[in-house]
Amino acid sequence: MGAGNGFAELQAELKRLARVKNAVILAHNYQRPEVQDAADFVGDSLGLSRRAAESDAEIIVFCGVDFMAETAAILAPEKRVILPEARACCPMAQMVDVEGLQELKDQHPGAWVVSYVNTSAEVKALSDVCCTSANAVQVLQGVPADREIIFTPDRNLGSWAARRAGREVILWEGFCPTHELIQLEDIVRAKQEHPAAKVVVHPECAPEVSAAADAVESTTGMVRYCRGDPAQEFIIGTEAGMVHRLTRDVPGKKYYPATRSAVCPNMKLTTLRKAVEALRWERPVVAVPRDVREKALLAVQRMVEYGR
Ligand code: SF4
Structure with missing residues (x-):
């Protein structure tokens, strides 16, 4: 992606700056498609936390929301962690x-x-x-x-x-206010429109939505499920950005958002231009006070170790 949609130049500039400054660009699965396409790694919170901890880059540009950048700062205090959009928070x-x-x-x-x-x-x-x-x-x-x-x-x-x-x-x-926008009626309607499709939803959805699904998966689990399942069509019950990730990583199959209204406004605050400017000026920086970091580190390290 990129050429022909006006994003190619910004994507190239982001990559150039990352090379010059020894930065890694991490993007969450719910980010705008053009931001996902410019990232070194696209993933869920767990995958991105691991990348942050393991990376030998000096700067981490975290295209996501505040707690993700904080988690990276807890795991990698020696690195400069940049959140391109300081207002991007998580209401949950x-x-x-x-x-x-x-x-x-x-x-x-x-x-x-x-x-x-x-x-x-x-x-x-x-x-x-x-x-x-x-x-x-x-x-x-x-x-x-x-x-x-x-x-x-x-x-x-x-x-x-x-x-x-x-x-x-x-x-x-x-x-999560975004996942609770996905209603049981949306699943019922989507199944009527796409009777051959399997329904895969995120565990942040309401219990009745999860109960109506064929599978309840994290966003990484969704990629695995859609790749491994023989079905060719899937109804996706999570933030709308996930459809782009699936289309890119498991091509040749069809993905329908359970509802188009499940868009996280905070995740969409980060634009490609903001990511470029943030890396250019190396701010806003997210840092965690030392005493808080030291107390939080064990809980976060345990998280990173589980499920390896
Ligand atoms: S979709 Fe947005 S509001 Fe919901 S948990 Fe993720 S960041 Fe928070």
Whole structure:
């Protein structure tokens, strides 16, 4: 992609700057297609965290939202982590606060706190282990059997993963406003329009949507599923950007978004031009205060290790 759509020059400039400055460009699966196409790596939170930790680049340009750049800064404090759009946040991550979580911990002494990576660095610092949607089930299975589990902040991922893992969890009532836009009626309508298609949805979707799907997968799991399944058509229940990733990585099959309204406005704030300017001026930089980072690091490292 690029030639003929006006993005080619910006993509070339981003790559040139990255070469000169020894930077790596990471883009989440929900980013704009032209941003995904200019990245060195496109992936989900887990894959991108691993890339950030392993990269020997001096600068990481994180095309995503704030908690992702923070996670990279926790894992790789010696690198300069740039978030091209400083306003790109995750409303779900903002639904859990340190005071409320500390209160819940006090009510359940000894409980392990399992936090989705979609949390602030401060909440990670209060957590025993972080997870992503790609390894939430394994992380829950790894919690000692005699411990209660507090799961923050996503009630949908938490209840889905708990069922799969055979564990009980105390749920924080957070959710993703974008995934909750995907309704059961959207799935029903899409199935009527595409009767041969398999339905694959993200665990951030509401329980009735997950229950109606053929598969519930992280975004990386969706790539694997669509590649391995004999079906030729898929109804995709997650943020709309994922259709581009699938079309690129598993070509020759058809992908229909369950609804076109599932667009995360924060993910779309990052444009190619902003990425170029951010790398040119090497800002805005995302950094995590040392004391918070040190407390959060173990939980994040555990997350990166699970599911290898
Ligand atoms: S899609 Fe949902 S969980 Fe992901 S960044 Fe947007 S609001 Fe947060």
